[in-house]
Amino acid sequence: MSTSTLAAKPLSKAAQPFWRDLRLGDHLFAAFVLLVAGIVFNRYHAAMDGYEQAILAGATLALIALGWFWKSVRVFFPVAGLLALGGIALYGGDLARGQSAFWLKYALASQSAAMWMCVLFFLATLVYWGGLLRRSATLEAIASGLTWAAAGAAVVWFFVRWYEGYLIGPDIGHVPVSNLYEVFILFCLITSLMYLYYEERFATRRMGAFVLLVVSAAVGFILWYTFDRQAHEIQPLIPALQSWWMKIHVPANFVGYGSFALAAMLGVAQLLVAKGWLASRLPAYETIGEVMYRAIAVGFLFFTIATILGAMWAADAWGGYWSWDPKETWALIVWLNYAAWLHVRLVKGWRGNVLAWWAVIGLLVTTFAFLGVNMFLAGLHSYGGL
The missing domain is CATH 1.20.5 (Single alpha-helices involved in coiled-coils or other helix-helix interfaces)
Structure with a gap:
């Protein structure tokens, strides 16, 4: 096929409306x-406000x-959604059934689903590494399936926990994105789904061994936070979080966090390839760099949206869009860091190890902005500490 033929294809597709391509x-x-x-x-509109x-x-x-x-989610979300609805239906309006009904107790109650998610992500990480080191397409396919299953368990957890909160009390129920336990599960879900998209888009499963490491690290935190701090127990929202802004600000933030974490792990993989370690097993150096760039671009977009939403929430709650609170200041540092990363790649044409190191260090900056600020710096956002 000639170069002119290849160049003509996108033009012909762009010339007609996208709905003409729908099947x-x-x-x-x-x-x-x-x-x-x-x-x-129809069922819940009476309990929903306009927002x-x-x-x-x-x-x-x-x-x-x-x-x-992304065609794969046409199967994933309906199956996960039906399982979540099954768990909700099994409760029958009685929270106590979570300890007596077999399928709730061992699979579909929120805490059961969370534990399945943790086990499946750990297994997926091990199998991805087995597939990478043994060059086994079978093991890689199994690991991919385990990752899909773990993400499905996270979706079940999300909707069932949301419902369980309302079973405790109408004033207790809230979308489960309000504390570290909940948002770490959200992080695992978002990061794994983003990785699965890139896995399918670039037709390689060999990046999973690295990306799932950061997901497994989050899973380790979830397990510690659950058993040491009993953080899985549903608590009423503190006044600062009793806002509909939380429902859009937090998920947008965690698309950013998940993207930056994914990019950092790919940065590690790219640096290993540059040194010749695992080079014959991992995707090409340029391929890893391209996925890293796309992840940071998506993350930057959503982090920008989340920052704007956070400013609007601050104006609504505290009367001002920006107060140079430590959390706000570090959010700006994170934003500037990735804005600079994208600038030097797109405008200056930088490529290679420097951007990989930058992505890895960027994750450390982002982690401090998310966790370290709440732990070590006092401010308006200090309610999010460990």
């Missing part, structure tokens, strides 16, 4: 998502777009 499967998926959203709205109804509408459209863009 029957695309329309059926959209209809299914709209049907489920309609059922949710929550707008979030439901936005999430519905976003899921449809994601399903059109």
